[in-house]
Amino acid sequence: MTDTPAPRHIPDRLDKPLATAIFSWEALLVVIAILIFAVNSFASPYFLDPWSLSDLTFNFTEKGLIALAMALLIISGEIDLSVAAIVALASTMMGMAVQAGAGTPVLVAIGIVVGLGCGAFNGLLVTRLGLPSIVVTIGTMSLFRGIAFIILGDQAYKGYPESFAFFGQGYVWWVFSFELALFLVAAVIYWFVLHRTSFGRRVFAIGNNPVACQFSGVRVDRIKFILFCLTGLMSGIASVLITSRLGSTRPSIAQGYELEAITMVVLGGVSILGGAGSILGVVLAAFIMGLVTFGLGLLNVPGIVMSIFIGLLLIIVIALPIIWRRLSVGRFA
């Protein structure tokens, strides 16, 4: 008699007990978001108005779109510091096209294609030449924005067509802006790709051990290249939104967005060392940053002081779990 072992069911993913969900990073972010929301509604009578809450979302949707793709990139162990420069370059190209008499569809296409092209350039340098992405993208950051400065100098492009304004200023339904709708749709897509597809699994695997991945038949370089292209693409889309919202292009547009997008990603619980993170966390972090800046803005706190809160939030949120773990280990050891 042959002894066949009973077929064992191996689940795709481990069951998450409720307790882990409660003590997860995302739960911490939700608590922080509710706290900030509550404090804001007490601090300012104008906060709990549908239209001001709608205005609030403009604070983070553009950076949030970039942060979604950046999250995947950082999970895979790379980083892209050139995203804001890509926004500037794409916006400049759109401005040139307007000068040449291009219509709205052409403008959108240019923004997206330039973004994609810049991302592919980063990706090629990192994957084909095996260069560290942080240095490559510091270089391309200067290069892309530098090209925008060469083209524009101290000038600005204006005169975008009226139909182009919809992307950054239009509303899909009631108080829901096109930007917010796009951000939420993109978030769902990125969530699906990262957490429900084999591609997403590979992204995590690459972040944990690229060499083992290579030996397991994962095309590490190709996936990294795709991620750089995605980040460029999202920057291009963000560029369309920002340009449409502001209605003008200066070479200094979106200055400092790269650090804010990365702050969102890290605040969202993505490990800067790669290999761990979730889209839900990034989306929550985007909302939190929007809430903080908007709430403080209603209280007439200057933008530069808000940045202190964002910086403190970043460090405290990262440090608290570490201190907590230290303390609990000390107690039970």
Added chain:
Amino acid sequence: MKSFLKYREIWLLAGIVVLIGLISTRFPGFADPANLRQVFNDTSILMILALGQMVVILTRSIDLSMASNLCFTGMVVAMLNAAHPAIPIPVLIVIALLVGLVLGAINGFLVWRLNIPSIVVTLGTLTIYRGATFVVSGGAWVNADQMSPDFINFQRAAFLGLPVLSWIAIIVIALFFLVMTRTQIGRSIHAIGVNPTASVYAGIDVGRTKFIVFCISGMIGGLAGYLWISRYVIASVEVANGYELNIIAACVIGGISIAGGIGSVGGAVLGALFLGIISNALPVINISPFWQMAISGSAIILAVVLNARGERRQGRIILRKAEAA
């Protein structure tokens, strides 16, 4: 001779000479010793900052907060000077060093004790320190007419044919050279970057050494704060905004590997000089200064491509062979 050519500093130096040569064909006065002294003086602050960043990068860390530290310390020193013009400049410099040291120590403490990656810590303190500048100053500027003449003229005074600023840069370079090549801490900093695990077994306290390098970069940031403010005679919240990436760019062009362990004082100095020469040359050869950003971006990419050829990891080579088989 062959081993001589192995040093990337030699290649960088050759590149700089070629660059100066090229500029001279368009503007003959550029290679003039007096002009080169001027370029050196103009680049002094960047050289000092690049050295501070270098020791951090060598230990596989990064300090993104240096420019904000510079801004904050510069503001503190400028406000002190405006309020109490009687404080002698050397005392102000010591204060600048101490304020910078405290800011650097905060970074270092978070990296050392809480094990937070340095890029996250300094990304946070980058915004915090600049925001703190606003809080300290109330958003006001300190203008040239509020600063005492001593404050402004100290670094401009000529000493043995060079301005004091250049001498400060030379002294800092010499100090870093001594520390990096002749002391235990210098060796430890290199060792940590090459192999942190082996360094632990060799008896190096990795965390404490990282704390020390952040203290060093903080002090450098503070010193540069005074020098920057007294050079450009305006202290505001916007001072050196985004300059942290220029500092890192100087290091990268100087052949300092962002992966840690590789780099030298000479490299950092030459990398900074390279950028300084470009920014000084563009106006005199009638190229719009708007080109500078794209040129230094291209220089960074080119430098990484060239440097990477010597840095290929053994692991990757094995992998290539396995792929081919």
